[in-house]
Amino acid sequence: MGRSVRIGNGQGFWGDSIDAPLRLFEGGPIDYLTMDYLAEVTMSIMQRQKLRNPERGYATDFVRFVDQVLPELKKRGVRIVANAGGVNTEACRATILESARRQNVNGLRVATVSGDDILHRLEQLRDAGESLAHMETGEGLFDADREILAANVYLPTEPMVRALDEGADIVITGRCTDPGLVLAPVLHEFKWASWDGIALGTVAGHILECGAQSTGGNFTRWWEVPDMAGIGYPIAEVSDEGGLVITKHDGTGGMVTVDTVAEQLLYEMGRPDHYITPDCIVDFTSISISQDGVDRVSVTNVKGNAPTPTLKVSISYLAGYKATGQLVVSGPDALAKARLCARVVWDRLAMSGVRFDDTHEEYLGVGVVHEGIVPPAEHAPEVVLRLGVKDTDRAKVDRFGKEIAPLVTSGPPGVTGFAGGRPKAQEIVAYWPALIDRHKVKADVSVVEVGS
Amino acid sequence: MKVKLARLAHARSGDKGDGSNIGLIAYSDEGYELLRSRVTSEAVKAHFSAICKGAVDRYEVPNLRALNFILHDSLGGGGTESVITDAQGKTHGQGLLLMEIDVPDDFELDQEGIGH
Numbered sequence: 001m002g003r004s005v006r007i008g009n010g011q012g013f014w015g016d017s018i019d020a021p022l023r024l025f026e027g028g029p030i031d032y033l034t035m036d037y038l039a040e041v042t043m044s045i046m047q048r049q050k051l052r053n054p055e056r057g058y059a060t061d062f063v064r065f066v067d068q069v070l071p072e073l074k075k076r077g078v079r080i081v082a083n084a085g086g087v088n089t090e091a092c093r094a095t096i097l098e099s100a101r102r103q104n105v106n107g108l109r110v111a112t113v114s115g116d117d118i119l120h121r122l123e124q125l126r127d128a129g130e131s132l133a134h135m136e137t138g139e140g141l142f143d144a145d146r147e148i149l150a151a152n153v154y155l156p157t158e159p160m161v162r163a164l165d166e167g168a169d170i171v172i173t174g175r176c177t178d179p180g181l182v183l184a185p186v187l188h189e190f191k192w193a194s195w196d197g198i199a200l201g202t203v204a205g206h207i208l209e210c211g212a213q214s215t216g217g218n219f220t221r222w223w224e225v226p227d228m229a230g231i232g233y234p235i236a237e238v239s240d241e242g243g244l245v246i247t248k249h250d251g252t253g254g255m256v257t258v259d260t261v262a263e264q265l266l267y268e269m270g271r272p273d274h275y276i277t278p279d280c281i282v283d284f285t286s287i288s289i290s291q292d293g294v295d296r297v298s299v300t301n302v303k304g305n306a307p308t309p310t311l312k313v314s315i316s317y318l319a320g321y322k323a324t325g326q327l328v329v330s331g332p333d334a335l336a337k338a339r340l341c342a343r344v345v346w347d348r349l350a351m352s353g354v355r356f357d358d359t360h361e362e363y364l365g366v367g368v369v370h371e372g373i374v375p376p377a378e379h380a381p382e383v384v385l386r387l388g389v390k391d392t393d394r395a396k397v398d399r400f401g402k403e404i405a406p407l408v409t410s411g412p413p414g415v416t417g418f419a420g421g422r423p424k425a426q427e428i429v430a431y432w433p434a435l436i437d438r439h440k441v442k443a444d445v446s447v448v449e450v451g452s
Numbered sequence: 453m454k455v456k457l458a459r460l461a462h463a464r465s466g467d468k469g470d471g472s473n474i475g476l477i478a479y480s481d482e483g484y485e486l487l488r489s490r491v492t493s494e495a496v497k498a499h500f501s502a503i504c505k506g507a508v509d510r511y512e513v514p515n516l517r518a519l520n521f522i523l524h525d526s527l528g529g530g531g532t533e534s535v536i537t538d539a540q541g542k543t544h545g546q547g548l549l550l551m552e553i554d555v556p557d558d559f560e561l562d563q564e565g566i567g568h
Contacts, residue, residue, distance in 0.1 A: 213464075218542075219462075219464075220458075220462035259462060259477070262475075262477050262516050263463070263477065265475075266464060266473070267464055267473075267475065268468060268473060270468060270473065271511060284513060284516075285512075285513050285514070287516070288515060289516070319533060324535050358535075360535045360536060362536070370503075370543065370546075371502040371503060372499075372500070372501055372503060373499060373500070373503075373547050373550050388535030428532065428533050433469070
C-alpha cells in the first residue's frame with residue numbers, strides 16, 4: 001500500500017453552507033481542507049468593499065470559521081488552502097494572526113499568495129502593448145472607456161505548492177483556479193512533475209470544487225439521495241501511486257456513485273478533450289470512473305498535456321444598472337391579470353417619461369425556465385409576475401422600483417406578495433475574459449509564523 | 453416508442469459565459485448509442501428554441517457515455533448582466549431530460565424519476 005492523503009472541500013462558492021467546513025473538519029480524518037469562495041462577480045464586490053474600507057475585501061465567513069478551529073488545527077494536523085483572500089490577502093491574514101495570538105496558538109504558519117490582482121497595473125500593461133482582448137469577441141479592453149472594477153489573473157498552482165513546501169498551515173490566496181486548491185496539496189505531497197499527474201490532481205479538484213454537487217447535491221435521481229439535510233462534502237483520497245478515490249465521511253448524508261461523480265465531471269465543461277488550466281490541459285475523454293465500495297468512486301486513466309503560454313484574466317467592469325421586482329397574482333384568470341399588471345407598470349412609467357434600454361417579463365408558475373419545452377400552464381391558480389429592467393441611468397432603474405407596490409391597490413384584484421421594500425438599482429457587473437502572457441505575471445508567496 | 457430522455461439518461465447543467473453547458477449521461481451503452489444518433493445539436497437547438505438564441509455545439513465523451521452540449525446565448529446576457537430567473541442555466545439539464553426521442557420497443561427503460 002502506498003501513502004495516501006485525504007483532501008476535503010468544505011465550500012463550493014461564497015454563500016455555500018457556513019457549517020459544512022466545520023462538519024468536514026470534525027466529522028472524520030482529513031489532511032487538507034480546501035474552501036472555494038470566489039466566483040467571477042465576487043472579485044468586483046470585494047474591490048468595492050475594499051474601496052470603502054481598506055481592511056476589507058476578503059471572505060469574512062472564512063475568518064469566522066478559522067477562528068473556531070484554530071486551537072484544534074495543529075493538533076489534528078489539518079492544513080487549510082482557501083482562496084478566501086479575495087482582493088485583500090494581507091488583511092485576511094492579519095485577522096487570522098490576531099485570532100491566533102488571542103487564542104495563544106503559537107507556531108502557526110499562515111501564508112499568502114498574491115500577484116493575481118492586476119487592477120493597479122492595467123495602465124502599465126496597456127502602455128506595454130497588452131490589449132487584453134475579449135476572449136470571445138476579440139475587442140481590446142482599452143478600445144473604449146470602461147469603468148473597470150476588478151482585474152485578476154487565474155494564477156498557476158505552483159506558488160500555493162511553494163507556500164505548503166514552506167510549512168504553511170493555512171494558505172490564503174486571491175484568484176486562483178478552483179481545482180488548484182486541491183491540486184496544490186497533491187503536488188506538495190507527491191512532487192509529481194508529469195502532465196498526467198498534474199491532470200489527476202486537477203480532475204480531483206474539478207470534482208470537489210462545487211462542494212456537495214459530487215456527493216448527491218443537484219443530482220438527477222434526487223429521490224435516491226439519503227439524508228440530504230446531512231449531506232457530506234466531498235473528499236479526494238490521492239495516493240502516491242497515482243490513485244484517486246472520491247468519497248465522503250462515514251455517517252454523513254448524500255452519496256458518492258459513478259453517476260453523481262459523472263454529472264460533476266461534466267459540470268461547466270467546454271471542450272471535454274481540452275480543459276485548459278494554468279497548470280495543464282486535461283483530456284476528460286480519457287478518464288475512467290468505477291464504483292470502489294459504498295460511497296467510493298475510483299478515477300483512473302487521467303491524461304494531461306502541457307499548459308498554454310498564456311494565463312486567463314478575469315476582468316469586470318460597470319455596464320449600467322438593473323433591478324427586478326415581483327408580485328403574486330392569484331384567483332380566476334391569474335395569468336391574464338398578471339399580464340395586465342405588467343402592461344400597467346410599463347404604461348405608467350412611459351406616462352412619466354421613463355423608458356429603458358431593456359425590459360423583461362416573466363410569469364413564474366406558467367413555465368418560464370422551460371419556455372417552449374413544457375406547454376404553458378395557462379390556468380395556473382397563481383402566478384409570480386417578475387419584471388426586470390436594465391439601463392445606464394441609475395435614477396430610471398430606481399424609478400422602476402417604485403412602480404411595483406402601487407399595483408396592489410390600483411391594479412386588478414388578487415394581487416399580493418409584495419414584500420422586502422422597493423427594488424433598488426443594482427450595478428450590472430459585466431465580465432470580460434482575456435489572456436495575458438504568463439511571463440508578465442509574478443506571484444508572491446509570503447509566510448508568517450505566529451509567536452516568532 | 454417515444455420516451456422522455458429522463459428514462460434513459462441523467463444530466464447536469466451550468467453556465468459557460470453567455471451560454472450554458474449540459475452534460476447528458478446515458479445509463480447504459482445502448483442508451484448512449486441512442487443519444488448519439490437522436491440527440492443531435494439541431495434537435496437540442498429546436499428543443500430549446502425559446503431559450504437558446506445562439507448555436508448549439510455537441511461534444512462526445514464516450515468514456516462517460518455522455519454528450520456535452522454548449523447552448524450559446526441562452527442566459528439573457530450571461531450571469532451577472534442578466535435579469536432572467538435562470539441566469540446560470542441551472543435548469544437546462546432538467547429541461548433537456550424532458551425531450552422525447554424514439555427508442556426501440558424492447559429498449560430497457562429506467563422506471564422512476566421525472567417525466568412520467
